[in-house]
Amino acid sequence: MEYTPPPTPESFPQFRKRPLPSTRRLPTRFQASAAGLDLSNKVFPTTPITFWLNTRHFPHVPSSSPLLPYQDDPSDPHPNILSVSLPPSPFATTLQRLASYLPAPVASFLTHRLIPEWFLPSRVILKQRRRDTYADEDVHVARFTREVDVYERLGKVGLQGAGVGEGGIVPRMYGRTHFEGRDAIVLQEVPGMSLRAPEVVAREWEGDLEGMVRECYEKLAGAGGWHEEAWLENLWVVPAGVPGVPGERVVVVGLGGVRWEGEEERFWGGREKGWWVEGALEGLGDVLGRLQKGYWQDGWLEELDD
DSSP states (O other): OOOOOOOOOOOSOOOOOSOOOTTSOOOGGGTTTTTSOOOOOOBOOOEEEEEEETTEEEEEEEEEOBOOTTOOOTTOOOTTEEEEEOOOOHHHHHHHHHHTTSOHHHHHHIIIIIOGGGSOOSEEEEEEOOOOSSSOHHHHHHHHHHHHHHHHHHHHTTOBOOSTTOOOSBOOEEEEEEETTEEEEEEEOOOSEETTSHHHHTSOOOSOHHHHHHHHHHHHHHTTEEETTOOGGGEEEEOTTSTTOOSOEEEEOOGGGEEETTSSSSOOSHHHHHHHHHHHHHHHHHHHHHHHHHHHTSOHHHHTTO
């Protein structure tokens, strides 16, 4: 059944079009808010790690645990997510040059299906299955398995890929591996920040943020999925300044919370999909509006500068 959005009023707040009030002082970490996204990545000191991805070995490559933008405490990184720098490989460079002479369908099959490990960018994300005391191990295993399944399903319908020249709604998954005794996946590192980041919430919006989020969720619903964790931190704003990417856009992360058509007892048709999209937008708009009020009117920016 085709997706049929129900008629509902605008749910996202009206974003301010004027500069920040001159009576307020922006902390140093928020100086980029008025101009746009702050693309400076906050990372911890690098640590060498070693892992395999299919046929390729990565010995002693530098990695760091990025401070996710919605986390205000620099001592609280996501322990299961590593940003990894990959050194140049003469063999990989040769393969990439040879692939450039092949027909596009063949090159795409080599790059994304057969041997993706030899066509990786200079930086990737290594995401391990979580292991903590907040949930039982079987919960983390089930969530990791679901996340892999979501990436694979969305890849089959062309919705993976959030980099230069790509139009997907989720990062690209390059493959599965093991690291430090746990399952892991290697993902595309997406530039930008989460929609929960203070730098993003407090900025001046010129584009159609609601339209960008709606496009992502409608495509997800069209593929038969819905995000049980439709939170601001699970939406990543890719800035317009990235070469090859036309304008700002939004991609979805944190895919362990995605559910599929048929998993719920309720009817899953076009109208149901439409109401899920509108409900998600309404919830996101409510949270975003309250955060904006805090940053713009209630002085949260100054409080965070202590």
